[in-house]
Amino acid sequence: MFERVNRAPDDPILGLNEAFNADSRTEKVNLGVGVFKNEDGVTPILDTVKEAERRLLQGETTKSxxxxxxxxxxxxxxxxxxxxxxxxxxxxxxxxxxxxxxxxxxxxxxxxxxxxxxxxxxxxxxxxxxxxxxxxxxxxxxxxxxxxxxxxxxxxxxxxxxxxxxxxxxxxxxxxxxxxxxxxxxxxxxxxxxxxxxxxxxxxxxxxxxxxxxxxxxxxxxxxxxxxxxxxxxxxxxxxxxxxxxxxxxxxxxxxxxxxxxxxxxxxxxxxxxxxxxxxxxxxxxxxxxxxxxxxxxxDAELKAKWIQEVADMRQHIHGLRKLMVETLKDLGVEKDFSFIQAQNGMFSFSGLTPEQVARLKEEHGIYIVGSGRINVAGLSSKNMRTVCEAIASVL
Missing domain, CATH: 3.40.640.10 (Type I PLP-dependent aspartate aminotransferase-like (Major domain))
Structure with a gap:
């Protein structure tokens, strides 16, 4: 019976993540799935989360x-x-x-x-x-x-x-x-x-x-x-x-x-x-x-205050990446005005890149973004910024 079941299309975001994981290139960059990454490309565990888990481990009495x-x-x-x-x-x-x-x-x-x-x-x-x-x-x-x-x-x-x-x-x-x-x-x-x-x-x-x-x-x-x-x-x-x-x-x-x-x-x-x-x-x-x-x-008032600061640190990191991306594209001589990226909020930017340009970024440069042109800015870092911006400049 299962032979009658047609293959489903890949998920536009998580399917992209699977393709990224299968890519053997060492310089690849994943800007598709929406996760925050630090300067080392790691999605960190917050310090407040670690402290909360420590308390839970010590005090937990049931898994009911x-x-x-x-x-x-x-x-x-x-x-x-x-x-x-x-x-x-x-x-x-x-x-x-x-x-x-x-x-x-x-x-x-x-x-x-x-x-x-x-x-x-x-x-x-x-x-x-x-x-x-x-x-x-x-x-x-x-x-x-x-x-x-x-x-x-x-x-x-x-x-x-x-x-x-x-x-x-x-x-x-x-x-x-x-x-x-x-x-x-x-x-x-x-x-x-x-x-x-x-x-x-x-x-x-x-x-x-x-x-x-x-x-x-x-x-x-x-x-x-x-x-x-x-x-x-x-x-x-x-x-x-x-x-x-x-x-x-x-x-x-x-x-x-x-x-x-x-x-x-x-x-x-x-x-x-x-x-x-x-x-x-x-x-x-x-x-x-x-x-x-x-x-x-x-x-917990103390833990909550520390968490609010951790959120602020992540937010400010993303704001800094937006600013750096706009500056780097400009320094590379890109004529298109990307200043709108700096004015946007949160993890994502609607870049305006076409599906064809998105495909070229993936095939030619190992830069993975969603087909709509959505970029997860929070997946960038100062270490990979120039590589990504050079790739974008080459496909514009």
Whole structure:
């Protein structure tokens, strides 16, 4: 029977990683998969994570199952990061959080909840968006519709186009928004634009889903929640899929969260009961270790302060790489203006390189980036910067 099964196409990101690993060239550079690397090309374990794991190892007494929604204290800490510990959403107990296997798991739970309980058939996503969004949403039964986001000619946000498209989104549809550090463009709305989007969402009444995977990588841990908190003031019901892969460096621990916000405590309880039925039929209950690490750090004032500094160090490192990339390309005599790279946020840059140029970078230089032209700036270093920029210059 299996002979009738056709081979699936490679994943545009993880498949690229497999091709990179099979490449025997010593000067190859992987700028495809979204992981942070230090100057030595290593994805480090944060010092606060090591300390939290040490404490857990000493105090751990069981490996028993967690509840369907995971650890309650983890949920409280997630909500504090998202909304601020003194927010009325928390004091009035309007939010419910389920611990999930990564941000991707949270997105899938959100998608199934939207389809099963809200009778939503369509979800609007930015054009472009993370390569896996479409697959996750379609697998849950949603039809994916694009809204304008990126102005390729000017390397900026097409906010007028975004507003025009979302003005047509109905109350029986959902809209996905990137909380910060938009993937793949690195371009985020301003404070005023977030306010306009929140006003539009209130007026149109569509379901709002935030994908919040890079908190702390744009400006700061609290500053990066500005868009979400602006919406929380205007829209009484929200869904949030968040992840700690990047800002805690817990990539392979798969630490995520699905958070539901309602206008009433009892409504939140009823809705969350349905979320738990979705989880039970999917992975039953979440893995424990990574979430315990996050909880240990966030619940300890000293560890949390050290973690915030570690996030700042990663953020500043990426900002420095953006600046160096722009300067190096300019020094190499590249005529195209790449200054937009320095103005973008987070790990990724939408470079504007064509699929043909991307293919040449891979074949001729061993430089691996996603076919859309998305570059993981956090995969660069001062050691490989000139090599990468020379390769880019050669294919332009």
């Amino acid at each position: 199952y967690l509840a369907i929604g995971g650890d309650a204290e983890y949920g409280r800490q997630v909500q504090g990061l998202l909304f601020g510990s003194d927010h009325n959403i928390i004091s009035n107990q309007l939010a419910r959080t389920a611990q999930t296997p990564g941000g991707t798991g949270a997105l899938r739970i959100a998608a199934e909840f939207i389809v099963r309980q809200l009778d939503v058939e369509n979800i609007w996503v930015s054009d472009p968006t993370w390569a896996n969004h479409g697959a996750v949403f379609r697998s849950a039964g949603l039809t994916v519709k694009p809204y304008r986001y990126y102005d390729a000619d000017n390397q900026c946000l097409d906010f007028a186009g975004m507003l025009e498209d979302l003005e047509t989104a109905g109350s029986n549809e959902a809209v996905l928004l990137h909380g910060c550090c938009h993937n793949p463009t690195g371009i985020d709305p301003t404070a005023d634009q977030w306010q306009q989007l929140a006003d539009l969402a209130e007026r149109r009444g569509f379901v709002v889903l935030f994908d919040f995977a890079y908190q702390g990588f744009a400006t700061g841990v609290d500053d990066d929640a500005e868009g979400l908190r602006t919406f929380a003031k205007k829209v009484p019901e929200l869904l949030v899929a968040s992840s700690f892969s990047k800002n805690f460096g817990l990539y392979n621990e798969r630490v995520g969260a699905f958070t539901l916000v309602a206008s009433d405590r009892s409504v939140a309880d009823d809705a969350y009961s349905q979320v738990k039925t979705i989880i039970r039929a999917n992975y039953s209950n979440p893995p424990a270790h990574g979430a315990k690490v996050v909880t240990t750090i966030l619940a």
